[in-house]
Amino acid sequence: MTQAAKQMTEPTLDSAMGTIVYEQPLNERMRTFMRMDFLYNQALYQSEIGTAASSRAAIAALLDILAITTRGDMRSDCLKDLERHVTHLNEFQSRPGVDGSRLSSVIANLNRLRADLMNAGSNFLQPLRDSEFLNAIRLRSAIPGGTCEFDLPEYTCWLSQPAEERLAAFGQWLEILRPLCDAVAELLWLTRQNGKSRQETAKGGMFMISFDRDAPSQLLRIILPADRNLFPEISGGGQHRCNMRFLQWNGLGQRPAQVEDDVHFSLIVCP
Numbered sequence: 001m002t003q004a005a006k007q008m009t010e011p012t013l014d015s016a017m018g019t020i021v022y023e024q025p026l027n028e029r030m031r032t033f034m035r036m037d038f039l040y041n042q043a044l045y046q047s048e049i050g051t052a053a054s055s056r057a058a059i060a061a062l063l064d065i066l067a068i069t070t071r072g073d074m075r076s077d078c079l080k081d082l083e084r085h086v087t088h089l090n091e092f093q094s095r096p097g098v099d100g101s102r103l104s105s106v107i108a109n110l111n112r113l114r115a116d117l118m119n120a121g122s123n124f125l126q127p128l129r130d131s132e133f134l135n136a137i138r139l140r141s142a143i144p145g146g147t148c149e150f151d152l153p154e155y156t157c158w159l160s161q162p163a164e165e166r167l168a169a170f171g172q173w174l175e176i177l178r179p180l181c182d183a184v185a186e187l188l189w190l191t192r193q194n195g196k197s198r199q200e201t202a203k204g205g206m207f208m209i210s211f212d213r214d215a216p217s218q219l220l221r222i223i224l225p226a227d228r229n230l231f232p233e234i235s236g237g238g239q240h241r242c243n244m245r246f247l248q249w250n251g252l253g254q255r256p257a258q259v260e261d262d263v264h265f266s267l268i269v270c271p
Helices: 028-049 052-069 074-090 100-120 132-141 153-159 163-193
Strands: 010-014 019-025 196-202 206-210 219-225 230-236 241-248 263-270
Touching: 019 028, 019 230, 028 052, 028 074, 028 163, 052 132, 052 153, 052 163, 074 100, 074 163, 100 163, 132 153, 163 219, 163 263, 196 206, 196 241, 206 263, 219 230
Parallel strands: none
Antiparallel strands: 010 019, 019 219, 196 263, 206 241, 219 263, 230 241
16 A cells, blocks of 8 residues: 555544544545535634734745635635535425425535635635735745744734734634635535445454445545544545554554454545
8 A cells, every 4th residue: 555545534533422533534525525524623723822823824824825825716616515405405394304494504504614615705805815915824834943033024924913902813814715615614514414334344454334325425524432542544445445454552752553353443535
């Protein structure tokens, strides 16, 4: 297995359940959505702290989001997915046993997100892309340490301004991104909700997953006990299957080792 074929997952700690959820996207669109959501949450969190260091981290996340949005028409992809989910959910409204109130709430939220994204227009990110201030930071960020004070004195001056002024600037920038990022977050939530959990065993730490050829899957979720210090490494074996092996984390001073014992875990395949 080549290094390029390996894909590490992004863990989510559920302290209440004592588990870690590792997620693996199965197509390029899902990878892009998950990266966008990760960066947007980073930008939101860091921008609210108010220190100069956190403002730097928030700017870095913001610039990474802009870089991702140049690789395709994410707005169009989101609008298509929102429309698809609305159409699909509307079909359930007349079925018995469905919580009509909750379903209507979800559909209303999807319609609101779709309207917000439509109203934003196709060039909604242009103010961010045209910002001379952000562009100067973006260009220097390609150089290791390129945003230090002697490289970008204007940036240093801005970072020295009161936290309230920097928070106000972030508020304006993130508000531009909000229609797209809120839509991405909702689409990810729906994808996760559509998955069904099952218990699996990786014999000798190895496991192969096969997918339904007629219903392509978008996301894998692997749930492991947090106290086992195990993590999955997933490689794509083709469009219809992938291989997984579990490794034991042995601390920073040693390389992870593949587990030789059977590993019991929960697997959620999200269509």
